[in-house]
Amino acid sequence: MIEYRNLRIAVLGGGSVGSQVADQLLRHGDELGSRIGAGLELVGVAVRDVDAPRDTEIPRELLTADAESLILGSDIVVELMGGIEPARTLILQALNSGADVVTANKALLATHGPELFEAAEQVGAQLYYEAAVGGAIPIIRPLRDSLAGDRVERILGIVNGTTNFILDRMDRHGESMEEALATATELGYAEADPTADIEGFDAAQKAALLASLAFHTRIPLDEVHREGITQVTLDDVRAARKAGYVVKLLAICERIVDAAASVDGVSARVYPALVPLDHPLAAVHGANNAIFVEAEAAGPLMFYGAGAGGIQTASAVLGDVVSAARRHVVGGPGVAESTNADLTVLPISAVTTRYQITLQVADEPGVLARIATLFSEHGVSLETIEQSIVASDAEQAGSAPAATLVIGTHEAREADLAATVAALTTSTVVHSVTGVLRVEGL
Numbered sequence: 001m002i003e004y005r006n007l008r009i010a011v012l013g014g015g016s017v018g019s020q021v022a023d024q025l026l027r028h029g030d031e032l033g034s035r036i037g038a039g040l041e042l043v044g045v046a047v048r049d050v051d052a053p054r055d056t057e058i059p060r061e062l063l064t065a066d067a068e069s070l071i072l073g074s075d076i077v078v079e080l081m082g083g084i085e086p087a088r089t090l091i092l093q094a095l096n097s098g099a100d101v102v103t104a105n106k107a108l109l110a111t112h113g114p115e116l117f118e119a120a121e122q123v124g125a126q127l128y129y130e131a132a133v134g135g136a137i138p139i140i141r142p143l144r145d146s147l148a149g150d151r152v153e154r155i156l157g158i159v160n161g162t163t164n165f166i167l168d169r170m171d172r173h174g175e176s177m178e179e180a181l182a183t184a185t186e187l188g189y190a191e192a193d194p195t196a197d198i199e200g201f202d203a204a205q206k207a208a209l210l211a212s213l214a215f216h217t218r219i220p221l222d223e224v225h226r227e228g229i230t231q232v233t234l235d236d237v238r239a240a241r242k243a244g245y246v247v248k249l250l251a252i253c254e255r256i257v258d259a260a261a262s263v264d265g266v267s268a269r270v271y272p273a274l275v276p277l278d279h280p281l282a283a284v285h286g287a288n289n290a291i292f293v294e295a296e297a298a299g300p301l302m303f304y305g306a307g308a309g310g311i312q313t314a315s316a317v318l319g320d321v322v323s324a325a326r327r328h329v330v331g332g333p334g335v336a337e338s339t340n341a342d343l344t345v346l347p348i349s350a351v352t353t354r355y356q357i358t359l360q361v362a363d364e365p366g367v368l369a370r371i372a373t374l375f376s377e378h379g380v381s382l383e384t385i386e387q388s389i390v391a392s393d394a395e396q397a398g399s400a401p402a403a404t405l406v407i408g409t410h411e412a413r414e415a416d417l418a419a420t421v422a423a424l425t426t427s428t429v430v431h432s433v434t435g436v437l438r439v440e441g442l
């Protein structure tokens with residue numbers, strides 16, 4: 001029998017993901033070890049409360065509330081606590097003690113990534129984070145390694161399982177947002193505070209990480225434009241399907257060069273958007289994630305799979321553990337962060353896309369022409385106009401008749417669209433602007 005050197009693995013956090021990582025290490029550690037040429041020994045799992053119930057059984061003697069002591073003497077530290085502190089301090093301690101670190105913590109990396117990557121580089125350690133974006137889906141390594149010889153142009157990603165689950169349940173089962181969120185939380189998809197999911201913070205963190213990797217530029221989280229799904233109604237979802245779209249919360253990372261408009265940089269943004277039913281992203285159901293990457297030479301690529309869930313995410317974490325362990329065996333420095341391009345991060349006003357705008361308007365002669373003029377005055381060109389007459393409460397009460405207009409635009413600048421919507425809201429023929437959704441993936 002081959003005698004391996006044992007690598008000591010410490011897991012920080014024993015929740016949805018941590019308990020599954022510990023379980024897999026206990027059950028399959030020997031097999032993984034033989035792939036690496038070193039034993040993998042789980043030396044402990046740091047938790048807040050050693051007596052709390054967990055998704056998997058972890059032997060009592062491996063549980064500890066003392067994360068700092070656990071880190072000392074470990075070769076690989078796996079941070080699965082989530083949040084900023086104490087995760088940040090513990091990761092720095094681990095790196096400075098000579099350990100490699102694996103984390104799934106996008107919130108921490110999107111805010112303190114530069115500090116952590118620098119610390120890792122200084123001591124020649126590795127900081128791996130495949131699970132931080134797209135859960136089980138391999139996307140960090142493909143962007144960092146497989147596409148390192150290409151030029152990424154655009155990423156359209158469904159990167160939050162909870163919101164995709166919610167929008168999908170609204171679309172296919174007619175459930176309310178509240179009902180669907182309760183199920184997503186029960187299934188372990190949602191963050192400890194689900195506001196992070198439904199307000200788009202989680203997706204924005206992932207967009208920052210993806211855009212940084214794709215464009216070799218540090219993308220600060222506060223420069224990622226973010227809108228969540230709380231304003232999306234069942235009516236929006238139904239109307240979208242009727243018009244041949246599905247509503248998806250998208251993370252979009254894009255290289256934008258428009259010499260005529262003096263725009264040159266990258267955009268990272270998150271918002272709910274209309275996706276055509278025949279686009280591959282429209283077929284992403286439940287808590288699944290998909291990341292659609294367009295690269296200059298490779299063309300379109302799609303990475304698809306389980307974006308959330310304890311055991312699925314544990315797969316990505318363990319892949320990183322194996323990579324870190326392999327380097328421990330052969331030696332050599334870790335992979336450094338690649339930020340050499342240092343591109344400008346563009347504001348949302350510089351973005352161009354298509355829009356669908358829903359208006360309640362007066363149903364009288366000349367209204368369509370006045371509205372069309374208003375769009376053209378702001379440089380926004382119309383592609384489609386659909387009108388339906390509504391017998392509104394006001395009309396039944398004897399007020400002027402109203403109509404619903406659904407307007408699709410050609411590509412327009414976000415700044416021009418915003419000015420158009422502002423003008424629409426003050427126009428005397430418009431009763432209200434009831435919806436503005438961007439259309440992506442055409």
Ligand SMILES: NC(=O)C1=CN([C@@H]2O[C@H](COP(=O)(O)OP(=O)(O)OC[C@H]3O[C@@H](n4cnc5c(N)ncnc54)[C@H](O)[C@@H]3O)[C@@H](O)[C@H]2O)C=CC1
Binds near residue numbers: 082
């Ligand atoms: N659940 C999922 O589907 C996914 C989670 N992630 C990320 O993985 C990480 C872990 O997520 P979950 O396992 O879902 O979270 P969780 O809330 O289920 O588990 C966190 C664990 O860390 C422990 N913990 C927190 N603070 C601690 C402290 N100060 N001292 C000791 N223990 C502490 C908690 O007691 C709990 O056992 C997070 O960064 C999350 O964003 C990433 C991808 C998917």
Ligand SMILES: N[C@@H](CC=O)C(=O)O
Binds near residue numbers: 161
């Ligand atoms: N809460 C997140 C978990 C994975 O990152 C999600 O719903 O995608």
Ligand code: NA
Binds near residue numbers: 130140316
């Ligand atoms: Na991943």
